[in-house]
Amino acid sequence: xxxxxxxxxxxxxARERQASIIFAAAELFAAKGFNGTTTREIAKTAGISxxxxxxxxxTKRALYAAILAEKVQISQxxxxxxxxxxKRDDARVFTLVARFRIHRGADPSLLRLLLFSAxxxxxxxxxxxxxxHRVFYEYLAGYIRRRCQEGAFRCLDPxxxxxxxxxxxxxxxxxxxxxxxxxxxxxEEAVAGYVELFLDGLRAPQxxxxxxxxxxxxx
Amino acid sequence: xxxxxxxxxxxxxARERQASIIFAAAELFAAKGFNGTTTREIAKTAGISxxxxxxxxxTKRALYAAILAEKVQISQxxxxxxxxxxKRDDARVFTLVARFRIHRGADPSLLRLLLFSAxxxxxxxxxxxxxxHRVFYEYLAGYIRRRCQEGAFRCLDPxxxxxxxxxxxxxxxxxxxxxxxxxxxxxEEAVAGYVELFLDGLRAPQxxxxxxxxxxxxx
DNA sequence: TGGTAAATTGAGTGATTACTTACTCACCAG
DNA sequence: CTGGTGAGTAAGTAATCACTCAATTTACCA
Numbered sequence: 001x002x003x004x005x006x007x008x009x010x011x012x013x014a015r016e017r018q019a020s021i022i023f024a025a026a027e028l029f030a031a032k033g034f035n036g037t038t039t040r041e042i043a044k045t046a047g048i049s050x051x052x053x054x055x056x057x058x059t060k061r062a063l064y065a066a067i068l069a070e071k072v073q074i075s076q077x078x079x080x081x082x083x084x085x086x087k088r089d090d091a092r093v094f095t096l097v098a099r100f101r102i103h104r105g106a107d108p109s110l111l112r113l114l115l116f117s118a119x120x121x122x123x124x125x126x127x128x129x130x131x132x133h134r135v136f137y138e139y140l141a142g143y144i145r146r147r148c149q150e151g152a153f154r155c156l157d158p159x160x161x162x163x164x165x166x167x168x169x170x171x172x173x174x175x176x177x178x179x180x181x182x183x184x185x186x187x188e189e190a191v192a193g194y195v196e197l198f199l200d201g202l203r204a205p206q207x208x209x210x211x212x213x214x215x216x217x218x219x
Numbered sequence: 220x221x222x223x224x225x226x227x228x229x230x231x232x233a234r235e236r237q238a239s240i241i242f243a244a245a246e247l248f249a250a251k252g253f254n255g256t257t258t259r260e261i262a263k264t265a266g267i268s269x270x271x272x273x274x275x276x277x278t279k280r281a282l283y284a285a286i287l288a289e290k291v292q293i294s295q296x297x298x299x300x301x302x303x304x305x306k307r308d309d310a311r312v313f314t315l316v317a318r319f320r321i322h323r324g325a326d327p328s329l330l331r332l333l334l335f336s337a338x339x340x341x342x343x344x345x346x347x348x349x350x351x352h353r354v355f356y357e358y359l360a361g362y363i364r365r366r367c368q369e370g371a372f373r374c375l376d377p378x379x380x381x382x383x384x385x386x387x388x389x390x391x392x393x394x395x396x397x398x399x400x401x402x403x404x405x406x407e408e409a410v411a412g413y414v415e416l417f418l419d420g421l422r423a424p425q426x427x428x429x430x431x432x433x434x435x436x437x438x
Numbered sequence: 439t440g441g442t443a444a445a446t447t448g449a450g451t452g453a454t455t456a457c458t459t460a461c462t463c464a465c466c467a468g
Numbered sequence: 469c470t471g472g473t474g475a476g477t478a479a480g481t482a483a484t485c486a487c488t489c490a491a492t493t494t495a496c497c498a
Contacts, residue, residue, distance in 0.1 A: 012475080033339060035254035039456060049477045054457060090422070116338055118397045119331060120252060129398050144421070154423045159403060160412045161421055167390025168383040175382065178337045179348050184378060193379045201420025202363070202380055203309070204373050231445075258486060268447045273487060 018056050021046050026067045030109030033116045034064055068117060068124045071110060072131045078139070085143055088152070091195055093143060094165060097136060098191045101169045108177050115178065137162040168194050237275050240265050245286045249328030252335045253283055287336060287343040290329060291350045297358070304362055307371070310414055312362060313384060316355060317410045320388045327396050330389075334397065356381040387413050 012020070024046035028037040039060050043050040057063035084092040114132070117125040140162035147153040153161075172190060175181040183190070231239075243265035247256040258279050262269040276282035303311040333351070336344040359381035366372040372380075391409060394400040402409070 014475080017475085033252060033254060035252060036339060038454080040454090050456090051458080051477060051479095052475080055476080058457095060456065112338060115334060115397070119335055119338070120255060126399075134400075152423060153421050154415075154419070156416060156421065157404060157408075157412055160409060161416060163391065163394065164387040164413055164416055167388075167394075168386040171386025171390050172382065178334070180345075181353075185376060189376070190379060193376055194383055196373075197375060197380060197383055197420070198416070199420050199422045200373070201416070201418050201422075202372050202375065203418045203420075204371055233445085236445085257484080259484090269486090270447060270488075271445080274445080277487095279486065 014056070017048070017052070021048075021053055021056055021063070022067055022070060025063055026071070026109060026113065029064060029067065029116065030112040034060075034120050034122065064117075064122065065124050068113070068122070068128045071113065072128060081139075088147070088150075090147065090152070090199060094195045094198060095191060097140065098165075098169045098194055099187075101136070101166070102173060102187050102191060111173055111177055115174075137166040140165060165194075165198050168198065233275070236267070236271070240267075240272055240275055240282070241286055241289060244282055245290070245328060245332065248283060248286065248335065249331040253279075253339050253341065283336075283341065284343050287332070287341070287347045290332065291347060300358075307366070307369075309366065309371070309418060313359075313414045313417060314410060316359065317384075317388050317413055318406075320355070320385070321392065321406050321410055330392055330396055334393075356385040359384060384413075384417050387417065 021042065025037070025042045028041055028045060031037075039053055040050050042063075043053050046053070053063070057066065081093055081096050084096060110132075114125075114128060117128060137159070141158040144153060144156075144161050145158040148155055148158060172194070176183055185193070240261065244256070244261045247260055247264060250256075258272055259269050261282075262272050265272070272282070276285060300312055300315050303315060329351075333344075333347060336347055356378070360377040363372060363375075363380050364377040367374055367377060391413070395402055404412070
């Protein structure tokens with residue numbers, strides 16, 4: 001006989017309790033790091049006793065590992081990107097990727113958790129990074145390589161180019177979320193600016209060629 | 220009570236000892252963060268007793284602050300950049316900046332220290348970041364703005380563009396130094412690739428450029 | 439040679455850490 | 469009612485933390 005999830009508020013099922021501990025701990029670890037967070041705080045935030053934390057997770061480190069493992073889940077936005085990639089709509093591909101990383105990957109604690117775990121040298125950090133992040137620029141590198149072969153893109157190292165694009169976007173988030181730098185434009189403007197810069201470069205078109213576009217002509 | 224500047228140290232002069240403590244502590248703080256480093260470790264690394272650490276620095280936090288304050292010193296490479304900027308040698312300006320941030324700013328502990336202090340929310344983190352880092356892209360933004368007014372650069376938000384360039388470079392270092400991603404090309408190649416990408420963009424130059432590119436609205 | 443001041447330390451301090459033990463209580467089948 | 473089970477906790481544990489202090493060593497000078 002399986003245990004049914006309790007509807008009444010009398011007591012909490014093991015699964016729910018585990019989830020509430022993970023939720024509370026993730027918030028604290030993201031804010032203050034592994035070493036900066038105490039198990040007492042976690043218990044207090046989750047509204048339970050410290051001993052109960054250790055009932056569900058044998059060590060503090062195991063709890064940390066459980067959080068990282070849970071956060072690894074990769075999203076499904078790739079479908080949209082796929083469609084744009086099929087149509088060779090370069091601007092749309094990069095806009096989607098950038099926009100996702102700037103707002104949609106909106107969980108602000110995720111970036112902090114990722115950086116903390118990498119800095120603190122947690123053994124799950126590698127896996128966390130590989131699944132959650134590397135996917136983006138390896139996919140991008142594949143797309144760029146294809147477009148290079150089609151002659152649409154300049155012959156540049158595709159991995160380097162992908163890294164550069166993701167770098168612009170991630171650094172934007174780091175400035176904002178870690179270093180608390182005030183944004184001087186909306187996220188949409190930022191994304192548009194990065195994509196334009198990445199595709200067309202900073203240098204103005206040659207003088208003997210008539211200027212093709214002017215800023216602000218978007219309806 | 221009165222502290223006189225000592226010219227005659229008994230064993231090791233106060234100044235030297237202070238410096239050696241800072242050196243040892245900086246290494247440890249960069250490796251494991253503020254909360255992850257114990258004062259006993261610091262003393263052991265510096266080859267002295269723990270009590271002596273507290274003779275020179277009233278608290279562990281004060282020691283940390285002293286390290287950050289010391290690392291703020293900005294370098295002098297700006298002269299080279301100035302010269303290139305005078306000649307409007309765009310490629311050289313960005314190459315110098317990038318190259319500096321990739322090899323020359325070679326102190327690997329600096330990036331870790333900066334990230335740790337920002338994540339852990341140390342009060343000196345802001346100053347540390349502003350003096351040591353922001354300088355670069357604010358200077359770059361000024362250069363880009365000038366070149367925009369001269370018609371050499373496309374009309375893009377200069378601060379955004381500078382941020383994008385520094386982002387590519389810094390992200391490169393973060394990948395390498397924090398996430399331990401293996402480099403697949405030499406630093407020189409990386410710098411050259413980034414600069415080319417930044418100035419000319421990814422899209423291949425077209426025979427007869429069509430002005431039809433207009434990013435469709437993305438949901 | 440002995441006085442002095444600074445450098446240096448062994449041996450602590452109370453507080454806090456991650457983690458454990460022994461226990462209570464709610465619930466349910468028989 | 470009774471006894472088993474699992475949720476939950478108060479009150480610990482030993483270890484470690486940042487930090488202190490009385491005492492000792494050393495360099496220098498009168």
